Amino acid sequence: MQLCEHILNMTLYIQGAVMAERMYKFSWDFIGNLEEGRPNLGNSTRVEVYRLFQYALRDILEEEFDAEKADNLLYKAGYVAGKALAEKFVGKVDSLDDFVKKVQQVLLDLNVGILRVESADMDKMHFLLTVAEDLDCSGLPDMGHAVCTYDEGFISGVFQSFSGKNYNVKEIDCWCTGDRTCRFEVKQA
Numbered sequence: 001m002q003l004c005e006h007i008l009n010m011t012l013y014i015q016g017a018v019m020a021e022r023m024y025k026f027s028w029d030f031i032g033n034l035e036e037g038r039p040n041l042g043n044s045t046r047v048e049v050y051r052l053f054q055y056a057l058r059d060i061l062e063e064e065f066d067a068e069k070a071d072n073l074l075y076k077a078g079y080v081a082g083k084a085l086a087e088k089f090v091g092k093v094d095s096l097d098d099f100v101k102k103v104q105q106v107l108l109d110l111n112v113g114i115l116r117v118e119s120a121d122m123d124k125m126h127f128l129l130t131v132a133e134d135l136d137c138s139g140l141p142d143m144g145h146a147v148c149t150y151d152e153g154f155i156s157g158v159f160q161s162f163s164g165k166n167y168n169v170k171e172i173d174c175w176c177t178g179d180r181t182c183r184f185e186v187k188q189a
């Protein structure tokens with residue numbers, strides 16, 4: 001009995017220590033009360049500000065680690081964001097059709113991009129999506145490689161929220177590969 005109690009106390013202590021180390025685990029508190037906080041400026045900013053933030057952070061992540069690790073971290077951040085956004089703005093839906101319609105509308109309402117489903121194989125849970133006028137890349141120079149790593153994670157998180165399953169998402173066309181729309185391959189992991 002004493003040993004059990006000791007183990008329980010140790011577990012609580014370790015959990016407490018781990019939790020104490022997390023200062024910025026994502027919650028909607030970090031979005032805050034915008035009506036109260038920005039009564040004059042409101043909840044909009046410009047795409048330049050969003051991209052400035054993303055690509056400045058990416059610059060530093062690549063410098064501190066390397067391009068692969070930076071991509072990996074951006075993907076993970078996108079996943080957290082996509083899952084949180086879907087849970088808050090899409091919620092529970094019964095069918096894939098309803099899910100897609102709701103996500104399309106949310107991404108339009110938030111000026112993220114214009115989502116279309118190009119193909120859907122429900123047996124294999126394998127999808128091809130396009131996002132036009134994508135927030136992360138549309139209008140950037142042709143770089144010969146796709147850049148929307150954050151979006152890959154984001155889409156993975158959105159699909160996870162809908163189905164409870166994990167998905168691997170890979171961007172196969174991007175504004176930065178010379179295509180005029182981003183195209184994502186979504187496969188159940």
Ligand SMILES: [Zn+2]
Nearest residue numbers: 137148174182
């Ligand atoms: Zn792209």
